[in-house]
Amino acid sequence: MNFAEWEPVYEAVLADFGFQRAADEAVRDRLAEFAQPFDTARLDVAGEPVVVAGAGPSLESDLDELDEFHRIFAASTAADRCLDCGVGVDCMVTDLDKNPETAKRLSHDGTAVAVHAHGDNRDLVERVVPDLDTRNVLATTQAAPMEAVGNFGGFTDGDRAAFLADHCGVSELQFAGWDLDDDSVDATKRRKLAWAERLLYWLEQRRGERFSVLDGRREGIDTSALPVG
Numbered sequence: 001m002n003f004a005e006w007e008p009v010y011e012a013v014l015a016d017f018g019f020q021r022a023a024d025e026a027v028r029d030r031l032a033e034f035a036q037p038f039d040t041a042r043l044d045v046a047g048e049p050v051v052v053a054g055a056g057p058s059l060e061s062d063l064d065e066l067d068e069f070h071r072i073f074a075a076s077t078a079a080d081r082c083l084d085c086g087v088g089v090d091c092m093v094t095d096l097d098k099n100p101e102t103a104k105r106l107s108h109d110g111t112a113v114a115v116h117a118h119g120d121n122r123d124l125v126e127r128v129v130p131d132l133d134t135r136n137v138l139a140t141t142q143a144a145p146m147e148a149v150g151n152f153g154g155f156t157d158g159d160r161a162a163f164l165a166d167h168c169g170v171s172e173l174q175f176a177g178w179d180l181d182d183d184s185v186d187a188t189k190r191r192k193l194a195w196a197e198r199l200l201y202w203l204e205q206r207r208g209e210r211f212s213v214l215d216g217r218r219e220g221i222d223t224s225a226l227p228v229g
């Protein structure tokens with residue numbers, strides 16, 4: 001995903017939530033002070049399927065149905081739940097707001113951790129990133145990429161994991177723990193999940209793939225902000 005392609009969609013996200021681009025850029029710049037270049041070739045999933053683990057209630061039962069050979073990109077607290085189920089994680093994708101200790105542990109164990117900077121997590125970036133093993137940190141932003149901070153597309157931790165796997169050459173994207181109609185989440189999270197769904201729809205169109213997580217849902221997706229035909 002190049003930034004010119006992402007930018008109009010990003011602008012729509014900013015407008016919908018009332019987030020400020022300048023705030024995203026300021027925290028991106030702060031993260032850049034800690035970040036080291038991370039070669040995404042280290043996340044070599046070319047020609048392989050990847051399961052994107054989300055934090056919905058269905059995660060454990062979805063994991064039960066996987067064979068053991070899958071590569072897993074896990075969003076936020078889904079990383080802990082995968083590990084608790086004995087499922088190894090190839091990459092954790094997080095904005096650090098729930099389980100920074102897991103990000104710390106995984107980075108020190110040599111697992112890639114994609115750490116996202118945005119306008120509402122400056123304190124976490126400043127407090128947590130110095131404790132990570134930054135050799136294993138892939139720094140990301142939703143604003144324009146800068147120095148070692150990349151933008152692969154996506155907004156929530158889960159859909160960013162899918163966009164990252166796409167960047168890394170995944171053959172097929174599968175989804176575990178994605179409950180897009182989860183009533184247990186608050187109103188903001190619900191709106192974030194609606195964006196995650198839209199962005200996954202855009203990604204499947206770009207890839208020429210059909211994500212089963214969107215089956216039965218496509219007609220109801222608001223695509224007005226997306227560059228899809």
Ligand SMILES: Nc1ncnc2c1ncn2[C@@H]1O[C@H](COP(=O)(O)OP(=O)(O)OP(=O)(O)O)[C@@H](O)[C@H]1O
Nearest residue numbers: 054055056075076077078156157158159178179182
């Ligand atoms: N029902 C669900 N509840 C929560 N997350 C879900 C659900 N379905 C899918 N997801 C995906 O799982 C990701 C991880 O969710 P979690 O609640 O652990 O983290 P979070 O740090 O609050 O996520 P984010 O900061 O991206 O909102 C979400 O970003 C979302 O993409």
Ligand SMILES: Nc1nc2c(c(=O)[nH]1)N=C(CO)CN2
Nearest residue numbers: 019118119120155156157192
């Ligand atoms: N500015 C800002 N950006 C975000 C936010 C957020 O709360 N504020 N939350 C995200 C995923 O939860 C992703 N990006």
